[in-house]
Amino acid sequence: MNGAHALIRSLVTSGVDVCFANPGTSEMHFVAALDGVPEMRAVLVLFEGVATGAADGYARMAERPAATLLHLGPGLGNGVANLHNARRAGSPVVNVIGDHATYHAKYDAPLQSDIGAIAGAVSGWVRHSALTSEVGADAAAAVAAAREGQVATLVLPADVSWEPDGGVVADPVPAAPRAAADPDAVGAAAAALRSGEPCILLVGGDATSADGLAAADRIAAATGATVLAETFPTRLERGAGVAPVERVAYQVDIAVRQLAGAQHVVLVGARSPVGFFAYPGKPSDLVPPGAHVHTVAAREGAAAALDELADLVAPGTTARVAALARPELPTGALTVASAAAVVGALLPEGAIVVDEAVTSGFGLPGDTAGAPRHDWLTLTGGAIGWGLPAATGAAVACPDRPVWALQADGSAMYTISALWTHAREGLDVTTVLYNNNAYAILRGELQQVGAAGFVQHDGKRAKALLDLGGPDLDFVxxxxxxxxxxVRVTTAEEMADALRRASAEPGPHLVEVMVPPLVA
Amino acid sequence: MNGAHALIRSLVTSGVDVCFANPGTSEMHFVAALDGVPEMRAVLVLFEGVATGAADGYARMAERPAATLLHLGPGLGNGVANLHNARRAGSPVVNVIGDHATYHAKYDAPLQSDIGAIAGAVSGWVRHSALTSEVGADAAAAVAAAREGQVATLVLPADVSWEPDGGVVADPVPAAPRAAADPDAVGAAAAALRSGEPCILLVGGDATSADGLAAADRIAAATGATVLAETFPTRLERGAGVAPVERVAYQVDIAVRQLAGAQHVVLVGARSPVGFFAYPGKPSDLVPPGAHVHTVAAREGAAAALDELADLVAPGTTARVAALARPELPTGALTVASAAAVVGALLPEGAIVVDEAVTSGFGLPGDTAGAPRHDWLTLTGGAIGWGLPAATGAAVACPDRPVWALQADGSAMYTISALWTHAREGLDVTTVLYNNNAYAILRGELQQVGAAGFVQHDGKRAKALLDLGGPDLDFVxxxxxxxxxxVRVTTAEEMADALRRASAEPGPHLVEVMVPPLVA
Incomplete structure (x- = not known):
């Protein structure tokens, strides 16, 4: 068995049976081996950033890693932005990066580069596979590493792949036992929650599941603590039947108000809140001055820790759940607000929402809070161009669930070729493409960072960099x-019709929603 | 003067007056400062890989660096592939990477990552700017470093930008004196060329200019040496009036035949020839066994060294030049061969050809060899997705010259949003988009690396990864x-008409040329 075959078979044995691939010459033996391992589904993408974003979306929904297949350093480079998002999400991802044959490296051929340096910036685990006899074991180790909630990158030289004999299929590496929450940390948090002093319970990681949120809600009900979810959850379960939760706002001023007055901030699966960016004269650290921060659990195991905490401080308390309550279907010309109401009115049961709507998504959290139960995936790392790829992966992971990609225009253009994979794979992805003809968020940020005051003359040249018009993009x-x-829609009625039709037909659809920018 | 203003003004003072930009929050002060420095032209791109590829194309034609403006580690990551190509081209590029404010870094906010690690993989020079008072000098140093023929990356924290006072405009840093060719190396090469033993004169770097090629041709005429150009020149001057040169083939078997029998390989601006990839049973080092390799000059200064060498070994010899000789316009259904003839028949005087045609470009070198004088830019680093961005930069550098982007379909999809910038800037770029519905090169490579023999069963799953059909891309x-x-064309007549119309009208055009794949 050659190395490539042993690698793929070992991935499958370890439970990785989807690979988002954009191969090149150094990956041809991997490609050739695919027909010998029919359990591995290879999904072709036209750009590596789609592969890595898809692997992230897949992992968030399947709760296990997919593989990516990328071509040397530049292929990995193209995947960096969405690997960054995956890293911030704690998503398990296994990258297989084809490299030159080991003996070819010394010639510094044109495609040679420092793969390890690039991989190190986005991976929790990096290994260069060196022997055909070991590549199966390397694959199993990569999967085990990924399952700890990180990006694992295996560099695969072409000759390690193509060596015709000696490949060995490896057994899965047993998962590292998950550390239980530290009883002292749980106890300290319980004491804080019982103290009667104002407490924020900030949840993230796997605590934004329905179970985690129920436990958090019980704690709030029993202790008076305020529950907040991290600003950009990896996967937030919400809608009718799930305990509702507010997220820490992206805008620093609002976040400061949400946290104001807390004497304790209890972190369960979330990191201590900080500003997404620095802004002159505004705090970076959002913990109110003087408040105590209690860290109870890391991203994984957070829901379990919340359960423990709830059993201590809220025995017998029941969680509230959101009622089914949809907005009325609005009418007339679309605005960001009315577009959100249309989504809220029509979001299907069991939907997976991939949210890269940016400023055009203002209003969505409120208008979908009472929609049938659904999952909400967000841009954990802030690297735009994630939505359409992540929707790809979520749809592959959950073929029986509708995926709604709520997508801003500027961000969409980073990885627009994901649409081709939606079509090729017949994925049930409805892309709601908000076309506001602008990088509207940057218009706001220009103000927020105090840069607007520095604009000279008529500011035409600065404004041109925040404007997507001239020519206007036509996403249809x-x-x-x-x-x-x-289909392009300009009224709420047209939008509703288009979404109903998209939901009724299998396969991908795009609804281009023309909205005025939130920030003019 | 704030830091951003000092930075931009210093770039302009050092001769950098074009910036390909895709800014985010951390770059807002740079954007705000643009109206205060009207000499700096900022060109908005919708993806960072377009910015870096454009800077490469610009540098190759303008012979000076442009700047890029990119957003933190993920933005740099998106630009890595084309920076890799720029690095291999020896193109001067100045990256400005916005980063979090210095005091914000310790909070490890969502967009934080190891920018230095990623930058190091593609840059010859990296600096983190730390003080507003120094940022102008940092910019001048970056330009000086880039001018040595490399990628220079300046990381710019937001607070260094926004500090309202203390920015100082820096004077240009004098260019490092260019090292003259080592007289001993020139002498040794001259001796080899005069030895009567078979010699290959392999030219690259700036020796693929018309002057360099004339000198090489004189040497060949006087000594009987065979001149070859490197496989992927940064910028090859060619066509009527220029000394013709054959390039070392990408295919190892052909390259081996081109070099066979040489007892001396004289390198002037080129690196010793190696296989682009390793292939089982084929050599990586393409120098014939036992041949002596003589290195005369690095990439820059190669033309000058060739002149010295020609004066030694070929005094009084005149270079041949290619005659004006175009192919007849073909008729009927398009093939790769007839499409090349159409290009050869119509390529305008002074054209800049950006060649990422991959397998669909087979035939182009021959059919354009006698076209009016033009420049030919190639994919130096092998990272696809370079063509449309590089065409952007070349057109910005040379607004009075027609740019023809000869572009393969699969590669085009990596950075397709470059088309938007062609439109916004009104660039005179004619994109000849070869649509063969396949990653045809990989079909060939599957054979070349010996992987085809490993394909099992019907090979359907392997083939699906090399196929761009289902759905077919519609580039129009x-x-x-x-x-x-x-416009989509399927016959030679239609293609000729479309190219004539595109040449007659200002602004960008796309001609989608439907061709059967070279490798079925």
Whole structure:
């Protein structure tokens, strides 16, 4: 068995049976081996950033890693941004990076680069596979490392792949036992929650599951603590039947108000709250001055820790759950607000929402809070161009669930070729493409960072960099070019019709929602 | 003067007056300062890989660096692939990477990552700017470093930008004196060339200019040496009036035949020839066994060294030049061969050809060899997705010259949003988009690396990863969605008509050329 075959078989044996691939010459033996391991599903993408974003979306929903197949350093480079998001999400991902044959490296051929340096910036685990006899074991180790909630990168030289004999299929590496929450930390948090002093219970990681949120809600009900979820959860369960939770706002001023007055901040699966960016004269550390921070659990095991804590401080308390309550379908010309109401009115039961709507998503959390139960995936690392790829992966992970990609225009253009994979794989992804003809968030940020005061003369040249007009993007035409049917809508009624049709038909659709920018 | 203003003014003072930008929050002060420095032209791109590829294309034609403006580690990551190409081209590029404020870094906010690690993999020079008072000097140093023929990356924390006072405009840093060719090396090469033993004169770097090629041709005429150019030149001057040169083939078997029998390989601006990839049973080092390798000059200064060498071994010899000789316009259904003839028949005087045609470009070198004088830019680093961005930069550098982007379909999809910038800037770029519905090169590579023999069963799953059909891409629709008018052609006559119309009208055009894949 050659190395590539042993590698793929070992991935499958360890439970990795989807690979988002954009191969090149150094990966040809991997490609050739695919027909010998039919359990491995290879999904072709047209850009590596789609592969890595898809692996992230897949992992969030499947709760196990997919593999990516990328071509040397530049291929990995193209995948960096979405690996960054995966790293911040704690998503398990196994990258397989094809490299030159070991003996070819010394010639510094044109595609040679320092793969390890790039991999190290986004991976928790990096290994260069050196022997065909070991590549199966390397794959199993990569999967085990990924399952700890990180990006694992295996560099695979071409000759390690192609060596015809000596490949060995490896057994899965047993998962490291998950550390239980530290009883002292749980006890200290319980004491804080019982103290009667104002407490914020900040949840993240796997505590934004329905179970985790129920435990958090019980604690709040029993102790008077305020529950907040981290600003950008990896996967937030919400909607009817789930305990509702507010998220820490992206905007520093609002976040400061949400946290104001707390004497204790109890972190369960979340990191201590900080500003997404620094802004002159505004705090970076959002913990109110003088408040005590109690860290109870890391990203994984957070829901279990919350259960323990709830059993201590809220025995017999029942969690509230959101009632089914949808907004009325609005009418007339679309605004960000009315577009949110249309989504809230029509979001299907069991939907997976991939949220990269940025400023056009203002209003969505409120208008979907009472929609049928669904999952909400967010841009954990802030690297835009994640939505359409992540929707790809979520749809592959959950073929029986509708995926709604709520997608801003500027961000969409980073990885727009994901639409082609939606079409090729027949994925049930409805892309709601908010076209506001601007990098509207940057118009706001220009103010927030105090840069607007520095703009000189008429500011025309600065404004031109925040503007997507001239020419205006036509996403229906772009989508058609990649095999995804689309329609442009300008009224709430048209939007509702288009979403109903998209939901009724299998396969991908794009609804281009023309909205005025939230920040003019 | 704030830091951002001092930075931009210093760039301009050092001769950098174009910036390909995709800014985010941390770059808002840079954006705000643009109206105060009207000499700096900021060109908005919708993806960072377009910015870096454009800077590469710009540098190759302008012979001076442009700046890029990128957003933290993920933005740099998106630019890595084309920075890799720029690095291999020896192109001067100045990256400005916005970062979090210095005091914000310790909070490890979501967008934080190891920018230095990623930058190091593609840059010859990296500096983290730390003080507003120094940022102007840092910019001048970055330009000086870039001018040595490398990528220089300056990391710019937001607070260094926004500090309102203390920015100082820096004077240009004098260029390092260029090392003259080592007289001993020139002498040894001259001796080899005069020895009567078979010699290959392999030229690269700035020796693929018309002057360099003339000197090389004189040497060949006087000594009987065979001149070859490196496989992927940064910028090759060619066509009527220029000394013709053959390039070392990408295919190892052909390259081995080109070099066979040489007892001396004289390198002037080129690196010793190696296989682009390793292939089982084929050599990595393409120098014939036992041949002596003589290195005369590095990439820069190679043309000058060739002149010295020609004066030694070929005094009084005149270089041949290619005659004006175009192919007849073919007729009928398009093939790769007839499409090349159409290009050869119509390529305008002074054109800049950006060649990422991959397998669909087979035939182009021959059919354009006698076209009016033009420049040919190639994929130096092998990281695809370079063509449309590089065409952007070349057109910005040379607004009075027509740019023809000869572009393969699969590669085009990596950075397709470059078309939008072609439209926004009104660039005279004609994109000849070869649509063969496949990663045809990989079909060939599957054979070349011996992987085809490992394909099991019907090989359907392997083949699916090399196939761009289902759905078929429609580049006319995609281009229309970004404001570039396009037309699909299936016959040579249609192609000729479309190219004539594109040449007659200002602004960007796309001609989608439907060709059967070279490798079925």
């Amino acid at each position: 035409s772009i989508a058609r070019g990649m095999g995804v049917p689309g | 629709s995609i281009a229309r969605g970004m404001g570039v008018p396009g």
